[in-house]
Amino acid sequence: MSGIGLWLNIGMMAALCTFIMVGLPVMFILTGCAMVFGGLGIAFGVFDHFLLGALAQRIFGTMTSETLIAIPLFVFMGMMLERSRIAPDLLEAMGRLFGKMNGGLAISVTVVGALLGASAGVVGATVVTMGLIALPAMMRHRYDPAFATGSICAAGTLGQIIPPATVMVVLGEVLASAYQQAQLSQGLFSIQTISVGDLYAGAMIPSLVLTALYMIYQAVLCWWKPSIGPAVPPDEAGNVSLATLVEVLVAPIVLLVAILGSTLAGIATPTESAAVGAIGALLLAGLRAGKGSPAPIHLANAAALLLVVLRSFFDLRLGRQEAPLADQLALVAAAVLTLVLAWGILVSLSRTFRDGILGPTSHATMSVTAMIFGTLIGATLFSLVFRGLGGDDVVRSVLEAMPGGKYGALFLVMLIVFLLGFPLDFTEIVIIVVPITGPVLMQMGIDPIWFGVLLALNLQTSFLTPPLGPTLFYIQGVLPPGVTSQDVYRGIIPFVMIQIIALALVVLFPLSATWLPSVLL
Template identity: 70%
Template sequence: MSPSAIGQWLDLFMMIALCTLIMTGIPVVFILTGTAVVFAGLGILFGAFDAFLLGALAQRVFGTMTSEVLIAIPLFIFMGMMLEKSKIAPELLEAMGRLFGPLRGGLAVSVTLVGALLAASTGIVGATVVTMGLIALPAMMRNRYQPEFSCGTICAAGTLGQIIPPSTVMVILGEVLAAAYQQAQLAQGKFSVETISVGQLFAGAMIPGLMLAGLYILYQVALCWWKPEIGPAMRREEAERLPASALARALLPPIALIVCVLGSILGGIATPTEAAAVGAVGATLLAGLRLGGGPAWPIHGAALSALGLVALGSLFDMRIGREAPPLPDLLAMWAALPLALMLAYGIAVSLRRAFGGGVLGGVSHSTMSVTAMIFATLIGATLFSLVFRGLGGDDMIRAFLEMIPGGKYGALFVVMLIVFILGFPLDFVEIVIIVVPIVGPVLLQMGIDPIWFGVLLALNLQTSFLTPPLGPTLFYLQGVLPKGVTARQVYRGVTPFVILQLLGLLLVVLFPGLATWLPEVIFK
């Protein structure tokens, strides 16, 4: 048997081993690394793998470590964890509940809106679903909401972070998809390659994400007006209106933070990494304001100083080191100095309050743990992909997809079906890191639009995470269910939202412009 034929068999067994070991529950990073090492050794033994290729691993790992885009990951995670652990989320949910509570289904609408904001800021489905389950589910049950409807609403709201930017998972998807797109163009003989950015993927996901949230809300409002007993209005004693000042204090800061982060990316003012830094600083200031323990003027002064610095940076050339900057630029630099000092002082005050309140330690630990998991998986997937390609896996995948009836759309359907099934045992990050580098270049060579493919992938995985009986979101919620609520009720409640997910996915398939129009307009 020739070395190429041996390589194809090893590739096949490599994929079978990966899928089998994933079901055992062993951490994916160990499975990826161990499988790659074992099959690389077998390939070298049978002459089907060139050991020289392993020398490229160090360069690829270094490229991962120095990627400017991936620096946004720990910053976005820090932002989401700070908003969660500083108890800004419960305050936001209570305010939204008071705002919509007097309406039938108002609490469900509030949960959807707050879940979208929290999920977009953390990008971690498990953390969002558990947080919403602990905060919102008791309130909904106390107001006589049907358990099935309540559980379905919380599960659906928690998964919105897979598609609504800005989120950590979209940053990873954008980076991996950009690499796959470049490989596809190089394979086609195009050496002047086009690139896609995380900002373009954010823009592509915006309309489908908002459309999906809108479908949820329309269903909730319509169902509760048709059957009031499913989601009645809040009781009069609990629906007491908040003062306008308290409502604004709870709603405006976190919403403004999300808008500033996303708006700076879509408006071309900042890169995703710079916007993530703004989000981390903004979440720290909000935590300092929420935790209190002193006057509020340092926080307000820091926020105003940050706005002033952005205005100066957009109006003047603030680059230092020039030999003879014009007088207006020089004056702007001196004006930025006290603003920067005020911002630094506000951040220091906020960090001190977060540390004193026992928040900063937990946020730092969670950020480090999640970031380490993501980057370890990235490195393991890099080694796996390197060995898989070295054994001739690209040719095998290409031949398999090209033989599927229906051309590129038939191949896309099969890939989406595989990804949907993988969504049961694996997390979004793991699937993106493992699957996209393998099948992405082949699909993109067939003419699939990369932004459209990325949005479809996010919607598909979101649907998989919700689908009974193996959807991970359902297991997350079952861990915090109150007494009297069963897993069967969770499955029944989430089924209508799965149907809405499929409807949203179908709309994006039939009308690709839902995903491609906004990036074309903004990044033309």
């Protein structure tokens, strides 16, 4: 590549990093840098402007991607669950269940954080919600402020790694494209693919191990030093009935099992699973909203379950000229069940609208989805110009020159991702970094699923690390009197060390991320 092209590439990356640190919106930074440096490349004769002709086709492909349709569905599910007041009930029930043991409230926060993270996947919302609800209770029962805030911050970030998470959908789509490009660059035309389901399966074991490590640390520390997390007195803790546990736990767990199970079993695509999650969250919110009878919601849930059973035993395809009598009767039953399900959905929509839940949820879903897709479009233009200026050769030369071969290159990329985790969101980092570095790493022999899980764990660690971890700023906005920022920074350090241990385990044992996908998918 020419010297001018090299300097334009360097200037492009320098401008990107500079404006990111200034705090400008990433979608505008990506688009602006691409336009300015693409124009300079055309002026100096080092960039072929005909490459921009591929931009419209790439954007159209992104906007019509069936996998990416799952993003607004998952965002809607998370927002609806967040506004349906599930978190307070979960925290109260778990607090009563574990509160009588040392560190019980902290363990409760971790369990609820894992459930909310898996269902909502919105780190900021989860941390703030648990900070508002759990932190005052922990302070009231004389918990160490550092231990309490550290537990809440760590639990709140579990949504980055526990599937199904919205960021996994974006990561899966970008990784699949990078993996395809890597194989084409190697002259392979019998291309293997990876899917969002592969990433879900790959992240399952590491996420469960990480959650277990959190809980073991909390239990052992409070057993060793009870004053850090004293048990709640029995007269204050009260008892939690089996019926209450079933009420607060069964619905979220069944919803998550339906989403993950259908994806991992190959019954449904991630987009179809996301639709199941969105409808399930809507029905759950409708059950908890308003003062009407729960019968329509229960009947809708039963209808959905019976539809799945019917589909398992009968062929419900429409338009067949000759269908057996049993299939025809099953089709009639399926039509009736569909009407019952539609009735339950309409009732839920009406109730959530009257309670002021549906409007804000839809607005937040639209805003988050627009941000993600706007960033994807900006990153597409940025990547096109960066490659047109010869950026691929620069990245490949730098990574191949790293000592340690592919592992040295992987370490450099992970270090860059870790540092970017301070000013940027997960989605923005994935969209920027993976298309540039992913194809090179995969050409060097890095497994794409392993790489994706390492990325998720690494960014989760970055989100927690002082002094710039975003999670630390989220919780500082809801600190009660007597709890300081120093407590937050002091309390998060042990959990950062646990994160590093979990990351090291996945590095040392790649099968922890690659074994389950190979078995299930």
